[in-house]
Amino acid sequence: MTKKSFIKGAAILAAAGLISKFIGAMFRIPLTNLIGSIGMSYYQMAYPIYSFLLIISSAGIPTAISKMVAEYIALRNYRDAHRVFQLSVKLMLVIGISTFIVFFAGSSLTARITGADEAVYAIRAIAPSLIFVTLISSFRGYFQGMQYMTPTALSQIVEQLGKLILGIWFASIYISKGPEYGAAGAVVGVTLAEGAALVLLMGMYQRKKKEIHYYMKRTPRTRPVISNRSILMRLSAIAFPITIGASIMPLMAVADSLIVVNRLKQIGIDEDSALRMYGILTGSVSPLINFPAVLTIAMAMSLVPAISESYVSKDTINIKQKTETGIRLTLLMGLPAAAGMAILSRPICALLYGSLPEMEITTAGQLLAILSIGVIFLTLVQTQTAILQGLNKISTPVKNLAIGGLFKIAATYILVGVPEINIRGAAIGTAICYGVAALLDLAAVLRCSQVQMKVMNHFVKPVIATTAMALSVFFSYEFFNGVIGGNRATLLSIAVGIIVYAVMLLLIGAFNSYDFEMLPGGKKLEHILSRLKLIRS
Numbered sequence: 001m002t003k004k005s006f007i008k009g010a011a012i013l014a015a016a017g018l019i020s021k022f023i024g025a026m027f028r029i030p031l032t033n034l035i036g037s038i039g040m041s042y043y044q045m046a047y048p049i050y051s052f053l054l055i056i057s058s059a060g061i062p063t064a065i066s067k068m069v070a071e072y073i074a075l076r077n078y079r080d081a082h083r084v085f086q087l088s089v090k091l092m093l094v095i096g097i098s099t100f101i102v103f104f105a106g107s108s109l110t111a112r113i114t115g116a117d118e119a120v121y122a123i124r125a126i127a128p129s130l131i132f133v134t135l136i137s138s139f140r141g142y143f144q145g146m147q148y149m150t151p152t153a154l155s156q157i158v159e160q161l162g163k164l165i166l167g168i169w170f171a172s173i174y175i176s177k178g179p180e181y182g183a184a185g186a187v188v189g190v191t192l193a194e195g196a197a198l199v200l201l202m203g204m205y206q207r208k209k210k211e212i213h214y215y216m217k218r219t220p221r222t223r224p225v226i227s228n229r230s231i232l233m234r235l236s237a238i239a240f241p242i243t244i245g246a247s248i249m250p251l252m253a254v255a256d257s258l259i260v261v262n263r264l265k266q267i268g269i270d271e272d273s274a275l276r277m278y279g280i281l282t283g284s285v286s287p288l289i290n291f292p293a294v295l296t297i298a299m300a301m302s303l304v305p306a307i308s309e310s311y312v313s314k315d316t317i318n319i320k321q322k323t324e325t326g327i328r329l330t331l332l333m334g335l336p337a338a339a340g341m342a343i344l345s346r347p348i349c350a351l352l353y354g355s356l357p358e359m360e361i362t363t364a365g366q367l368l369a370i371l372s373i374g375v376i377f378l379t380l381v382q383t384q385t386a387i388l389q390g391l392n393k394i395s396t397p398v399k400n401l402a403i404g405g406l407f408k409i410a411a412t413y414i415l416v417g418v419p420e421i422n423i424r425g426a427a428i429g430t431a432i433c434y435g436v437a438a439l440l441d442l443a444a445v446l447r448c449s450q451v452q453m454k455v456m457n458h459f460v461k462p463v464i465a466t467t468a469m470a471l472s473v474f475f476s477y478e479f480f481n482g483v484i485g486g487n488r489a490t491l492l493s494i495a496v497g498i499i500v501y502a503v504m505l506l507l508i509g510a511f512n513s514y515d516f517e518m519l520p521g522g523k524k525l526e527h528i529l530s531r532l533k534l535i536r537s
Contacts, residue, residue, distance in 0.1 A: 031168060043186055062137045065137075065138060065142055069145025073145065079219040082212060085142040087231055089138045103130060107120050118179075119183070124184075129190060132191070143205075150204075155201050161193070162196045167185075248398070249405075255408075256426060280363055289368075292338075308390045322387075327451075336497070338372045341369070367424065378438075381397070381401065384441035385441065393444060400444070401433075403437070404432070404435070404436040407433055411429035461505075469497045472500040
């Protein structure tokens with residue numbers, strides 16, 4: 001099977017992630033206008049328990065499959081690589097059907113717990129997608145293990161497009177019966193979109209099947225037969241700690257919901273204001289720090305099989321090279337995103353949430369400025385988690401994130417209770433959580449990979465380029481705000497920052513030829529930049 005660079009895989013997934021995020025944002029705006037705030041509340045109430053069941057049923061499976069498949073392929077054992085996929089499909093079908101039955105049967109109870117009996121229609125409408133999503137995770141994991149990222153990327157886009165088109169269509173059909181039916185119609189669209197993504201992946205698997213069987217026949221028959229039980233036990237052993245890790249941040253969100261509002265009320269803030277502050281933090285600001293993470297999530301998905309392949313082959317040179325590149329590219333993405341968000345925190349919130357009162361926009365800006373620090377650490381956590389998973393240190397990042405989570409709970413409880421800090425304490429707690437986890441992960445990565453961090457390439461050059469970008473953003477915003485003002489000044493200063501940062505990276509030689517090696521069109525771009533002496537060999 002064709003070997004592909006993790007950089008190319010990350011680029012494909014990052015592009016798909018950005019497109020998917022954009023389509024997802026486009027979906028929410030017309031849906032809110034169509035079914036109203038009450039309808040959106042029913043739509044949202046279908047998600048908490050569904051999301052929890054989804055994490056339990058499929059969070060660690062794609063990573064576990066991709067890791068095992070990559071390891072078997074590295075050993076030229078294509079037969080057992082395919083058996084991992086076949087067994088995972090059977091396992092995920094059982095898990096998907098089981099969680100569907102539990103969720104559907106408990107839909108009335110779930111609706112009552114949320115305090116809105118009418119949400120039962122949306123809950124029932126989303127239940128079948130548990131079957132689709134668990135099966136999707138098997139196909140994606142298999143393709144990612146082969147370092148073939150296009151199916152995952154295309155299925156993500158199909159999911160979002162299907163949700164946008166079918167969700168709005170069904171919501172418009174049923175909204176005349178009431179907001180609860182409009183919400184259920186939107187959720188039917190989501191479920192059908194997941195089904196469409198599964199059909200696409202099954203079709204791409206059928207197209208790839210001839211090549212898969214060709215390589216399976218090349219697997220030597222002298223290899224010892226690995227039992228189905230052994231494969232399933234190892235799959236579970238890898239997936240379980242990853243699933244626990246994926247549950248940590250949702251549990252931290254639950255902890256926030258129990259701590260923040262109550263602590264705000266204890267320092268004399270009335271309940272309505274406390275709820276508004278909490279809503280600004282969780283609904284308006286927290287999602288923004290996940291946008292830069294789209295790029296590093298894509299890199300992480302690509303890094304796991306790439307490093308697993310080198311690890312099982314005992315290729316220490318490639319392990320070091322991929323680890324070094326992953327961390328360096330993460331800093332090149334995380335640092336400018338954090339700096340830009342910090343400098344333009346209030347203008348960005350005014351751009352996105354202009355309908356909010358001035359006081360709430362100011363609060364949102366303050367919270368974003370704090371959380372922007374966490375962006376650097378969050379992106380590092382994602383990349384380093386993937387590296388450690390590839391190096392077979394599955395539980396290490398889980399423990400580190402759990403430690404960070406404990407720091408977050410303590411910091412949030414203490415700081416939110418300080419009247420002068422109030423809601424900002426929760427944002428500080430989140431930044432501390434990711435900071436602690438990132439530093440612990442970094443220590444583990446350096447110890448396990450034995451990579452030597454180059455201060456100039458990993459820290460000095462990214463900081464120089466980020467500083468130049470930050471200054472250009474600050475002064476260009478001051479200029480444009482004085483000339484044209486408003487949201488146009490924000491957008492223009494962001495554009496200036498992107499251009500300055502890109503130019504600075506080339507001028508200081510922040511990239512090397514390996515970074516371009518397997519990017520689409522990277523060879524030609526590398527040749528041009530090499531002739532201009534803008535990249536290192």
